[in-house]
Amino acid sequence: MRILKITLQYDGTDYVGWQRQANGVSIQALLEDALEPIERSPVVVHGAGRTDAGVHALAQVATATLSAAIEPATLARALNAVLPPSVRVLTVQEAEPPFHARFSAAGKVYEYRIVNEPIVSPFLHRYAWHVPTPLDVEAMRKASRLLKGTHDFAAFQGSGSAVASTSRTIRAIDWVDGGGAVPLVMRIEADGFLRHMVRTIVGTLVEVGMGRWPSSQVTRILESGERREAGRTAPAQGLFLARVIY
Amino acid sequence: MRILKITLQYDGTDYVGWQRQANGVSIQALLEDALEPIERSPVVVHGAGRTDAGVHALAQVATATLSAAIEPATLARALNAVLPPSVRVLTVQEAEPPFHARFSAAGKVYEYRIVNEPIVSPFLHRYAWHVPTPLDVEAMRKASRLLKGTHDFAAFQGSGSAVASTSRTIRAIDWVDGGGAVPLVMRIEADGFLRHMVRTIVGTLVEVGMGRWPSSQVTRILESGERREAGRTAPAQGLFLARVIY
Numbered sequence: 001m002r003i004l005k006i007t008l009q010y011d012g013t014d015y016v017g018w019q020r021q022a023n024g025v026s027i028q029a030l031l032e033d034a035l036e037p038i039e040r041s042p043v044v045v046h047g048a049g050r051t052d053a054g055v056h057a058l059a060q061v062a063t064a065t066l067s068a069a070i071e072p073a074t075l076a077r078a079l080n081a082v083l084p085p086s087v088r089v090l091t092v093q094e095a096e097p098p099f100h101a102r103f104s105a106a107g108k109v110y111e112y113r114i115v116n117e118p119i120v121s122p123f124l125h126r127y128a129w130h131v132p133t134p135l136d137v138e139a140m141r142k143a144s145r146l147l148k149g150t151h152d153f154a155a156f157q158g159s160g161s162a163v164a165s166t167s168r169t170i171r172a173i174d175w176v177d178g179g180g181a182v183p184l185v186m187r188i189e190a191d192g193f194l195r196h197m198v199r200t201i202v203g204t205l206v207e208v209g210m211g212r213w214p215s216s217q218v219t220r221i222l223e224s225g226e227r228r229e230a231g232r233t234a235p236a237q238g239l240f241l242a243r244v245i246y
Numbered sequence: 247m248r249i250l251k252i253t254l255q256y257d258g259t260d261y262v263g264w265q266r267q268a269n270g271v272s273i274q275a276l277l278e279d280a281l282e283p284i285e286r287s288p289v290v291v292h293g294a295g296r297t298d299a300g301v302h303a304l305a306q307v308a309t310a311t312l313s314a315a316i317e318p319a320t321l322a323r324a325l326n327a328v329l330p331p332s333v334r335v336l337t338v339q340e341a342e343p344p345f346h347a348r349f350s351a352a353g354k355v356y357e358y359r360i361v362n363e364p365i366v367s368p369f370l371h372r373y374a375w376h377v378p379t380p381l382d383v384e385a386m387r388k389a390s391r392l393l394k395g396t397h398d399f400a401a402f403q404g405s406g407s408a409v410a411s412t413s414r415t416i417r418a419i420d421w422v423d424g425g426g427a428v429p430l431v432m433r434i435e436a437d438g439f440l441r442h443m444v445r446t447i448v449g450t451l452v453e454v455g456m457g458r459w460p461s462s463q464v465t466r467i468l469e470s471g472e473r474r475e476a477g478r479t480a481p482a483q484g485l486f487l488a489r490v491i492y
Contacts, residue, residue, distance in 0.1 A: 011368040056369075085371040122257040123302075123373065125331040 004072065005095040006031070006045070006062045006079075011086040013126050013237065017053045018060065027051075027087060031062060034082045038075065039068045048101040048244040049108055052196075054236030056127065058111070059090065061244040063101040099246075107171065107191050107245040110198045113183040113238045114206070128183045129202070129238035135209030137177050137184065143208045143215035144173045144186070147201060147222070154225040156204070158196030158233065166225075168192055173201075187242070196233050204231035250318065251341040252277070252291070252308045252325075257332040259372050259483065263299045264306070273297075273333060277308060280328045284321065285314045294347040294490040295354055298442075300482030302373065304357070305336065307490040309347040345492075353417065353437050353491040356444045359429040359484045360452070374429045375448070375484035381455035383423050383430065389454045389461035390419045390432070393447065393468070400471040402450070404442030404479065412471075414438055419447075433488070442479050450477035 008027070016024035020032070028045060035043040048061040070078070072092040079089045098104075113128040115121070120130040147170055154166040172189040186205070188198060204221060207213045213231075221229045254273070262270035266278070274291055281289040294307040316324070318338040325335045344350075359374040361367070366376040393416055400412040418435040432451070434444060450467060453459045459477075467475045 009368055080365065085366070086368045088365050088368055090365065119326065119334050119336065120331070122255055122332045122334055127369065 001065050001067050003095040003097055003099050004064050004066055004075070005093045005099065005101070006064060006076075007090045007093075008057060008060045008062060009088045009090055010057050010060065011126070012051060012054050012056045014086065015053065017055065018047045018049065018051045018057075024053075027057075027060070028062075030083060030087055031064075031079070034079050035064055035066070038070060038078060039066050041067075046101045048105050049193075049241050051239075051241055052236055055239045055241065056237075057241040059243050060241050061101045061105075061246075063095065063099065101244070104246055105192075105244050107189055108193060108241065109187065109189045109243040109245070110193070111240040111242045112186040112188070112198060112202045112234065113240070114185075114202075115183050124183060126237055127240075129235050131206060131209075133210050135184070135206065136211060137175055137209065139211070139215050140205045140209040141175050143205055143218045144175065146215065146218045148173055151222050152225060153194055153197055153222070155221045155227055155230050156197045156200040157194040157227060158200070159227060161195040163194065166194060168194065168197070189245075198239060199234040199236070200227075200230050200232075202234035202238070206234065207231040247311050247313050249341040249343055249345050250310050250312055250321070251339045251345065251347070252310060252322075253336045253338075254303060254306045254308060255334045255336055256303050256306065257372070258297060258300050258302045260332065261299065263301065264293045264295065264297045270299075273303075273306070274308075276329060276333055277310075277325070280325050281310055281312070284316060284324060285312050287313075292347045294351050295439075295487045297485075297487055298482055301485045301487070302483075303487040305489050306487050307347045307351075307492075309341065309345065347490070350492055351438075351490050353435055354439060354487065355433065355435045355489040355491070356439070357486040357488045358432040358434070358444060358448045358480065359486070360431075360448075361429050370429060372483055373486075375481050377452060377455075379456050381430070381452065382457060383421055383455065385457070385461050386451045386455040387421050389451055389464045390421065392461065392464045394419055397468050398471060399440055399443055399468070401467050401473055401476050402443045402446040403440040403473060404446065405473060407441040409440065412440060414440065414443070435491075444485060445480040445482070446473075446476050446478075448480035448484070452480065453477040 016026050018027050020026045020029045045062045045064045076089045076092040115128045115130050116135050150169040153168050169191045176185045262272050264273050266272045266275045291308045291310045322335045322338040361374045361376050362381050396415040416436045422431045
């Protein structure tokens with residue numbers, strides 16, 4: 001059996017998320033269904049990140065174990081021929097055991113996009129959070145720096161999660177201000193992320209950017225360990241899984 | 247009565263085009279329906295360019311004659327509150343009679359976007375023509391220069407048109423090659439455009455870019471005056487009305 005590493009880009013607008021679910025179409029199901037006729041047997045794929053409903057991916061990574069003797073480049077073309085245009089296979093590569101999209105990942109990079117203008121362009125409204133109130137990006141940068149490093153991020157975890165540890169290491173967190181026409185983008189790299197962690201960080205930093213909280217509030221939120229102390233969960237449509245690090 | 251100049255941006259994907267039609271939702275109908283409760287009477291709007299089904303606008307201009315005493319900025323906000331996110335009013339300005347969106351226009355600028363890569367991103371597929379064959383952009387630029395100036399563009403006019411003259415003046419036509427990640431963009435400015443003229447020019451230039459025709463073929467096509475001599479009509483989703491010149 002071969003292990004294939006599949007790198008995907010998708011517009012998450014119309015999907016229930018990465019993971020197969022009963023209530024709608026998932027990216028995982030689309031990919032598994034596209035692989036089945038090639039393998040002539042059901043295929044299970046594993047994704048590096050379980051993106052939520054409406055979340056996009058610039059480069060999600062999935063692994064599939066196949067016996068079919070198909071060339072990686074041919075497989076990429078065959079998958080793109082059947083997948084909808086909102087999901088594209090960028091590359092397919094052979095991987096060596098025990099490579100696994102999720103368990104082999106050493107880190108991930110997410111991007112979160114905000115349109116901080118009175119009007120959001122029709123070409124961006126599906127791919128950004130519209131915050132019309134002017135944001136103090138310098139205050140948000142200052143607050144972001146307080147999140148860098150290893151912390152217990154329990155306060156930034158969505159409810160209903162059950163993980164062994166809520167400690168994570170944020171290796172980098174930066175805001176790139178395109179200055180109006182281009183959205184304001186937060187780029188965050190960590191060894192791993194808790195459920196809704198990026199969106200709760202963004203929701204919290206936006207409170208700081210609106211001047212409702214001082215930058216130092218994020219340290220108090222971290223120390224509280226309480227989800228209710230943090231800001232709202234920023235909407236899914238602004239979030240992009242940008243890169244998986246191996 | 248006041249004349250209001252309304253500048254709009256829209257994603258044309260889900261619409262039958264600018265003009266009101268029986269078979270689906272048009273931008274004109276959305277705007278007229280949004281104005282009616284403000285004016286408390288039916289309103290007719292005139293657009294500078296009758297964009298076809300699936301064609302987008304970065305800055306379409308429309309005029310409306312209103313008696314309602316509403317501030318332009320308030321009107322813009324009121325319209326955006328009821329229009330779908332795929333249609334945004336960028337500005338509303340007072341205009342002096344006899345200003346008319348269409349008849350006062352001195353020229354227009356269109357953009358046409360092509361993704362010239364093996365794979366088109368899920369975030370671009372609605373906003374560009376996917377041409378996977380590598381294009382010779384220099385040959386396309388050379389052919390474009392032959393179209394510049396005043397010519398009879400009958401060969402580049404869609405069928406079923408009835409206009410007094412098929413002579414138009416192309417003031418500028420340029421290709422900007424973003425180099426892969428960003429689409430290849432043709433920017434064209436003329437005093438006016440015939441039906442499907444931009445899309446037929448693009449379809450013809452792509453034949454040149456694929457090496458099927460020499461650059462000089464465009465001169466022969468112009469001189470023939472025959473639509474069948476030109477290339478295919480490039481798909482609507484790559485076309486953007488970029489600017490109306492007054």
